[in-house]
Amino acid sequence: MTADTGSTLVNGAPAHSIDAADRGLSYGDGVFETIAVVEHQPRLWDGHLQRLTVGCERLGFEAPARHEWLDDLSLLALPRFGVLRISVTRGMGGRGYAPPPSPRPTRIVRCLDAPTHPTEWWSPGVAVRFCRMRLAIQPALAGIKHLNRLEQVMARQEWQTPDIAEGLMETTDGRVIEATASNLIVDQGDRLSVPATHDGGVDGVMQTWLLDRAAALGATVERAAMRRDDLLTARGVMLTNSLIGLWPVRTIAERSMPHSPWADQLQSEITRSQAALMPTVTEP
């Protein structure tokens, strides 16, 4: 099967639809991952599969086995550059919200076009804003990438100006956690900080990978509560996700931000590993 854009597998079979009674649609009862495909290979695969598995455990059902996903991938001729979105829902059944005692999860693999962004967003960087929409504090769902994403959808529709790349989101009690579709790394001068996600937000696969790289290069890294001022007074702020890799933040709410030297170092790491769809990776 050639992985044309829009190629979809549902439980291992080519399909373009799911049952209207699936709990993924009824309740957002599932988790997903968005994965970069570079040179025909899914990137940071282990990290994505681990977060997906943790997510299923948290929701209370068994994640598909690794070999099931690999069987799916073997059916797809992955493109040179693209995106894999893999999802797993609790499947059908149950009585209302009550899940069935033995769920048969629905496994969905979709192959999508690589998104396009201005090259300037990687260098010198992006302009970002603060969102009015707040993240609710919910320890039970924090860290995992579940299918209940209305907060992100509502936040992302606050702006249409194409020159704003991202919107930063704060919890209802004022802690900056992440952007709508990317994670933060904040250069505090003597250390790299990322917002704690014990009660909100998603643990970033690329963010974690970059922190490991930075630590290997000698950085002190920490997870901490962060407020607006911590960002505005930082030596530099970076946004990361598995598709874009890393964007330095050039302005926050129209205030200029310094350029962290870590931005260049970490972008080099991504390029060297072909870990994301950065221009340095996709445009040889």
Added chain:
Amino acid sequence: MTADTGSTLVNGAPAHSIDAADRGLSYGDGVFETIAVVEHQPRLWDGHLQRLTVGCERLGFEAPARHEWLDDLSLLALPRFGVLRISVTRGMGGRGYAPPPSPRPTRIVRCLDAPTHPTEWWSPGVAVRFCRMRLAIQPALAGIKHLNRLEQVMARQEWQTPDIAEGLMETTDGRVIEATASNLIVDQGDRLSVPATHDGGVDGVMQTWLLDRAAALGATVERAAMRRDDLLTARGVMLTNSLIGLWPVRTIAERSMPHSPWADQLQSEITRSQAALMPTVTEP
């Protein structure tokens, strides 16, 4: 088209599946209603359609027109007793979380069997527990019945004992808001109170209808913040939703509760109007 159990219409056409790229599945980007069908008629229809419309407005897309739903219903021969689940998602498209500029919503109508419960749950009443799972405080999504329902799913899977009918849910700061799939009406002696939903919970269509009936019968009604003790010291607690009508609460966390005289009066109102799937309605 005969409305067998499982009859489904998607955008007005018989179908059993939706596109795997629908934003309803990807993000829970939509709203739904669960409606009792009694004597072949959907009940409290105006209330349900109003909440659905308010929900779409809140999420930022146009709700289907009333005549579209009515056209759908005209295609289904509704059973004497059953359940209609109607949903609307923002449809397909957009770039990641960013919605498409002109969404084409997906309209889903499903015809389901009426649920069954022990007759004792209507009289003398039900045993309920407190859930460990808390409701996050999120004013932007409060009141509407959106498709992001993981909190309810997680709460509902805390117990499997069939003698516990429902679980009460509190906000992360300790206010009782609702049960997993039903709303509260609390008899405070001199008035009927329902929990405020400005920052969490769903405004109940049956709950609102019953408050109107109670007010017409002379009750003072109010919306207020409520804690566990307010329930445990009340003259009676009732659970309501569009399918069950009204259940008096017999015990909360194994503590006996008094039987509110309002429970009988309001059940009579439901029976007289055939407003829900109560035994007095479905078993003549």
